[in-house]
Amino acid sequence: MHRKAYFLILFLTLALAVPMAAQARDLPVFTELAAQAGKAVVFISTEKTARGGSMEQFQQQIPEGHPFYEFFKRFDQFFGPQQGQPPRKMLGQGSGFVISADGLIVTNNHVINGADKVTVRFQDDKKEYPADVVGADQETDLAVIRIKADHPLPTLKFGDSDDIQVGEWVLAIGNPFGLDNTVTAGIISAKHRIIGAGPFDNFLQTDASINPGNSGGPLLNMDGEVVGINTAINAAAENIGFAIPSTQAAKVIALLKEGKSPQRGWLGVTIQQVSETQAKALGLPEPVGALIASVGKGAPADKGGVRQGDVILEVNGQKIEDNNALLKTIAGLAPGDKARLVLWRNGEKVTRTVVLGQRNEKAMAAMSPDRQGHGEAATVLGMALKPIGDQEAQALGLDKTQGLLVVNVDPETAAGQEGIRQGDVILQANQQDVNSVADLETVIKSAEKRGAIMLLVKRQGRSSFVALPLDK
Structure with a gap:
């Protein structure tokens, strides 16, 4: 090796070693x-x-x-009492x-x-x-x-x-x-x-x-x-x-x-995240806030005028970015406190004031799914749909005859990819009741400019919103 090259390598090695040694001394x-x-x-x-x-x-x-x-x-109700071993002790461990x-x-x-x-x-x-x-x-x-x-x-x-x-x-x-x-x-x-x-x-x-x-x-x-x-x-x-x-x-x-x-505040609603497609369907400038999937009958939100399909954007002047922000903000208030809500409803902001209840097991149990309800099948947006008949409404446990029954779904369409399944019931489109395929097609036509539509879907007693893009 050339003498100059040797000394250059030695110099660089020592130069790198000094800061590394100093760094090692700085470790806690x-x-x-x-x-x-x-x-x-x-x-x-x-x-x-x-x-x-x-x-x-x-x-x-x-x-x-x-x-x-x-x-x-x-x-045991399904299969009868199980004959098993006598009571046994289970051990656990942790720290504190x-x-x-x-x-x-x-x-x-x-x-x-x-x-x-x-x-x-x-x-x-x-x-x-x-x-x-x-x-x-x-x-x-x-x-x-x-x-x-x-x-x-x-x-x-x-x-x-x-x-x-x-x-x-x-x-x-x-x-x-x-x-x-x-x-x-x-x-x-x-x-x-x-x-x-x-x-x-x-x-x-x-x-x-x-x-x-x-x-x-x-x-x-x-x-x-x-x-x-x-x-x-x-x-x-x-x-x-x-x-x-x-x-x-x-x-x-x-x-x-x-x-x-x-003691935590309680609105009495079920909520879901606002996706980009849902924001488009609702006319929201961006996907923020918490979307109200259902409102408990007689719950604080119900008494305060909050509706299914509203999006909560603010609570007492504090912006709500997502579901977690809403949960923490409301839980940070005390039962009996007033919560001033800024809501997105039908393309504009409205304000409602809710007197909060108390979040506890009894209150949460009261938010079990409500019992609202869900011609020939016609295909719309990749879904085969038909109006709910009286016998079907009774079989589905619905209080009244309403909505469209999903008979089949093309898995390659947006409806299939967004999780809509056979047996679902579509109750609303863009917060308007739909009881016939014609009702749904009318709403779709009016929503074409937005490029998306919001469906209220009920499955096994639970309601949720699903947004579907509309092809131009």
Whole structure:
């Protein structure tokens, strides 16, 4: 090798090595943080009794909202009582952390939900403390439990999750797979993640390793403050975990530790996202807001003049970008508060004021699907349609004879691709009742300039809107 080339390579190697070494020295060391914070992190074990045979044990594991929840809940009605094993104990585990020296501990609701016995154990301490549930909130998956100790307990404090930035270092401590006091480090990968875990999704995403058993444990910033409560993982991926932000959790925990339940506002509507095609069909300049798929009879929204097919654009002057924004905004108000809604209706903005009700299980149950209803078949927009007859309306459980029955759908058309199926009932087109094919064709003709049409479709008692593009 030429002498000059040799010295050039040596110079470049040394030049690159210096900043890399400096960078390595700048990497954080978690030793002290892990040692101090770990003292306040606990291992939680639970026991619950599975009453009945194996089928009943399986039934107890199907969550509400699961597509087959009602089927398995009523399994015995369909197939008769199942003879199974005697009651058995089911064991569970999770994590938590102490927030007050007198024994209040934060964890996830799903860690302690339904448990007959909850036990807590600290790092390097074989003593087990029985715990009582002080309060729990299923919708945010948070819970507070209490233990009695003969000495003040080490605690962790909440930090401000709004301030933490993507890319900042965080530390997770918990008990994955029963491995006590496991510490993992990573960064904040993203904020405001929506993963379909509940109505108020707003997770921090981290690449710090989170595994089963980490649930309820703290996600800490470099100052040792809790910025998140580890809650969920993406089982199909590697190092994708989710934590409830501390700013959201702290408000709920403040109520739970007093034995109170969160009081959330409630409109009494079902909603769906506004797609680009739906926005076009509605004449909206852009796909924003929350589309009202149904309004509960006698619900606050019904009393306030909100209609099916309205799009909520604002609440008390705050813009509503999507469904999640509406849920969080309304839930952030108290029952009895007035919500001034700006709605998009028939191509223009209207304003209505609604006195909110209280969001709870009874209120949500009241929003079960209403019982409104749905010649020869004619093909329109790739759908074979026919008017509903009296006998068909009765067979479909409709209160009155109305709408168009979908006899068949061409899967290659927009209707098929948007999910319209045989057996669906089309009740409205662009918020006008359609009881004949001629009715539908009239609405389609008037909507040609917009280039799309909005259909109100009922399937198995549930209503939803489907927007279809119109070919010029």
